[in-house]
Amino acid sequence: MLIDGHKRKVDYLRISVTERCNFRCQYCMPEKPFSWIPHENLLSYEDMFLFVKASIDEGITKIRITGGEPLLRKNLDFFIKMISDYAPTVDLSLTTNGSLLEDIAQSLKDAGLKRINISLDTLKKETAHYIAKKDVLDSVLKGIETANKVGLKVKINCVPLKGINDNEILDLLEFCRDKGYEIRFIEFMENSHASVKQGLNSEEIQEIIKTKYHFQKAVRAISSPSQNYILEDGYTFGIIEPHLDDFCNDCNRIRLTAEGYLIPCLYFEDALSIADAIKAKDIVGAVDILKKVLQNKPEKNKWGSDNSSERAFYETGG
Numbered sequence: 001m002l003i004d005g006h007k008r009k010v011d012y013l014r015i016s017v018t019e020r021c022n023f024r025c026q027y028c029m030p031e032k033p034f035s036w037i038p039h040e041n042l043l044s045y046e047d048m049f050l051f052v053k054a055s056i057d058e059g060i061t062k063i064r065i066t067g068g069e070p071l072l073r074k075n076l077d078f079f080i081k082m083i084s085d086y087a088p089t090v091d092l093s094l095t096t097n098g099s100l101l102e103d104i105a106q107s108l109k110d111a112g113l114k115r116i117n118i119s120l121d122t123l124k125k126e127t128a129h130y131i132a133k134k135d136v137l138d139s140v141l142k143g144i145e146t147a148n149k150v151g152l153k154v155k156i157n158c159v160p161l162k163g164i165n166d167n168e169i170l171d172l173l174e175f176c177r178d179k180g181y182e183i184r185f186i187e188f189m190e191n192s193h194a195s196v197k198q199g200l201n202s203e204e205i206q207e208i209i210k211t212k213y214h215f216q217k218a219v220r221a222i223s224s225p226s227q228n229y230i231l232e233d234g235y236t237f238g239i240i241e242p243h244l245d246d247f248c249n250d251c252n253r254i255r256l257t258a259e260g261y262l263i264p265c266l267y268f269e270d271a272l273s274i275a276d277a278i279k280a281k282d283i284v285g286a287v288d289i290l291k292k293v294l295q296n297k298p299e300k301n302k303w304g305s306d307n308s309s310e311r312a313f314y315e316t317g318g
Contacts, residue, residue, distance in 0.1 A: 001059040002254075002290070004264075004297040012062040012253045013055050015048065017076065019258060021069040023097050024133035025121075027159050027188055027199070042258045045079040047278045051256065052083055054283050055290070062091040064117075068258075071100040077111040084112020093117065095157070099136050101143030106150045115153040118144050122165045123175060131164065148181070156183040160200040169200075169208045177235045184226050184238040202227070202241045209237075222250050254294065262290060264297035 002010040021028075043051075052063065063083060070076055084092055093115035094108065101118070108116075120140060122128050128137040148154045156176050160166050169185070176183040188199025200208075206229070209215065218228040218236065226238035255263040260275030272293050277285035 002055075002294060004294040006297070008251060008297075009059075010252050010254055010294055010297075011059055012064070013052070013060045014064045014066055014253060014255045015052070016066045016068065016255065016257050017048070017070050017079070018042070018068040018073040020072045021067060021097070022072060022099060022134075023069065023136065025097075025119075025131055026133075026164075027131075027161060043260045043275060043278065045075070045082065047260075047275075048079065048256070049082045049086075050281070050283060051274060051278055051286055053086055054287050056087045056090060058287060058290070060090070062252075063093070065092075065094045067096075069097055069100070070094060071096055071104060077104065077107040080108060080113050081111040088112070091115070095119075096143075097132075097136070098140040098143035098147075100139075102139065102146045105143070105146045105152065109150045109152055113152060115155065116147050117155045117157050118147065119158070120144065120156045120172065121158050121161075122168055123171055124165075124168065127165055127168070131161075144179075144181070148179070154181045156181050157186055158183060159186050159188055160205060161188060162198045162200060166200055166204075166208070169205060170212055173209065173213075173237055176237075177231070177233075182236060182238065184240055186240040187242060189242055202239045205239055251297075254290070254297075262293045264293050270296060 004010055052060075065076070065080065067073075080092065080094075083090065092113055094113055095117040096119070098118040098120070101116075105116075118140070121131055122137070125135065125137045128140070129135050144154060144156070156172070158165075158169075158172055160169055173183060185200075185202075185205050187201055209229075213231050215229045215231045215237075218230050220227055225242075226240050228236050228238045230236050251265075256274075257263065257271075260273050260278060261271040262274055263271045272289050274286040274289050277283075277289060
């Protein structure tokens with residue numbers, strides 16, 4: 001069992017397989033091109049898998065593959081199958097922007113992927129183009145439909161931004177309810193790489209939904225980043241509120257970047273690398289580094305109206 005310095009059980013590993021992304025979303029990535037990490041600096045799937053096996057043996061029961069855009073890394077289904085074959089009961093999921101999903105959804109499902117989170121911030125083509133800096137909506141919607149069709153459990157992520165897509169909250173809620181997808185609205189997390197600076201908070205999101213629907217607050221699941229709400233017809237939607245202390249109270253997550261850095265908290269810059277240990281097949285050494293990172297895991301993040309992270313979400317997967 002993995003325990004952090006604040007006596008919290010850590011059983012959730014998020015793995016960023018690439019920092020590359022084919023979108024330039026305004027709340028995440030710089031508008032201008034930047035230098036990519038050379039491929040030789042990335043951990044191979046085989047090296048990542050060595051750490052994944054050790055992590056599962058130490059108590060990890062939930063793994064999420066992230067990016068950047070993880071589907072840009074070739075043979076991702078091969079990596080997913082390695083994990084699934086080793087530990088079929090592990091809750092194995094993926095976060096993606098959905099644009100490349102139509103052609104690979106079946107392969108991911110066959111490899112052992114169970115769930116998928118897809119970003120959908122708008123149902124309007126022009127707004128999607130404005131947010132992502134390219135024409136993406138049709139491919140994303142096709143990806144969502146295909147993922148659902150092949151049997152993956154689909155969850156939709158949406159970041160409401162003031163003056164950009166805040167007038168679509170009800171439309172997105174109803175789209176997901178009618179399609180049978182759960183939607184989670186995510187408060188904008190301040191970071192220096194974003195070109196937009198203001199999103200809607202939980203109270204503002206709820207007020208918009210209240211103009212049309214009655215709902216009640218659900219009991220929050222332990223370690224869940226989302227506070228869920230239930231409409232009168234039984235449909236559940238969630239809001240992720242990183243600015244509240246209870247977001248961190250039961251945090252059970254640790255993050256691994258494509259270069260091999262272990263990150264204890266999305267907000268903080270502190271990280272230690274397992275790359276040398278893993279490449280030398282020093283599994284004991286890599287696990288020791290993992291436990292050291294967990295001991296230094298902060299009690300809570302520092303997001304707030306006057307705080308902004310220097311951490312690039314495209315490196316860590318959010």
